[in-house]
Amino acid sequence: MGRNKYPEQTKESILETATQLFMQKGYExxxxxDILDVTKLSKGGxxxxxxxxxxxxxxxxxKRVQYVNGKFHDIIQNTKGENAKEKLKKILYKLGTDTETQALDKALTTHxxxxxxxxxxxxxMAEDAPIICRLIEEGIKDGSLQTTKPALCSEVFLILLNYWANPILFGRNYSETKERLNYLKFVMCQLGVDVIDDSLVENMLKAYA
Incomplete structure (x- = not known):
């Protein structure tokens, strides 16, 4: 058999096929x-x-991590708002309701x-928190946000949102997740960064469902 002239394309095809199958059928x-049937590859290939x-x-x-990072930075660059608070709310809405990421996370929940x-x-903590911190600092300057420790606040916020409130990591049901998202809304309000509202909570719950 001749050497594959496009090994990177073949590798990418395997990953794209596997991703779709994991989302459709689950990893287990x-x-x-199944992957061979779709890609038409031999086992050796x-x-x-x-x-x-x-x-x-x-x-x-x-690839999922790369996708999320790329999407995050793209949204940051292309989202506008009348002030930093509104911009941050729009960013969170777009990220929190990304069904493609949620679908893959659910497919991989057992692994x-x-x-x-x-x-x-x-x-x-190293890359995303400083970006959120800068937005919070903008909000402090324009008066839309009030907090005294923007760097620490951004770190706490991301840990709670991405990990503590994430139902995928802990196998939580709808009501448990809703309770935590609503509590996160309360906590952020107490910290002076009230960027989570009922609409965001409800739409995140739909994405997780």
């Missing part, structure tokens, strides 16, 4: 043959790129990798 219910389904899962999760949870948290 998807097997290597697939195993040239990935040694196992677990290795495919790891690559899918890495949460602690490494990716920890690395995601570290990335959140």
């Amino acid at each position: 219910q998807t097997n290597i043959q 697939l195993y040239h790129h990935f040694k196992s389904k677990d290795e495919i899962l790891e690559a899918v999760m890495q 949460i990798n602690p490494y990716f949870v920890v690395s995601g948290l570290q990335n959140c």
Whole structure:
């Protein structure tokens, strides 16, 4: 058999197919043959790129992180608001209601990798929190937000939103998730960064459902 002239395209095709199958059938219910049937690859062709389904899962999760990071920065760049508070609310709405990310998270819920949870948290603190901090600082300057510790507030907010209130990580039901999102709304209001409203809570719950 001739050498594959486009190995990166083949690898990308495997990951795209696996991602769709994981979302449609779930990780446990998807097997290597399912991926082969869609991609029309031989077992040797697939195993040239990935040694196992677990290795495919790891690559899918890495792409998920890249997708979320890219979407976050794209939304930051392209969202406008009459003040920093309104801009931040719009950003949170767009991120919190992204059904593609939620669908993949739900498909992978039985195989949460602690490494990716920890690395995601570290990335959140190192890259995302400073961006949110700058928006909060803008809000302090324009008078739309009132908090004395924008850097610490942004870190607490992201940890609570992305991890503590995330039903995927803890297997929580609708009412438990709603209770935590509403409490997060209360906490942020107390901190002077009231950027979560009832509409955002309800739409995040729909995305998680």
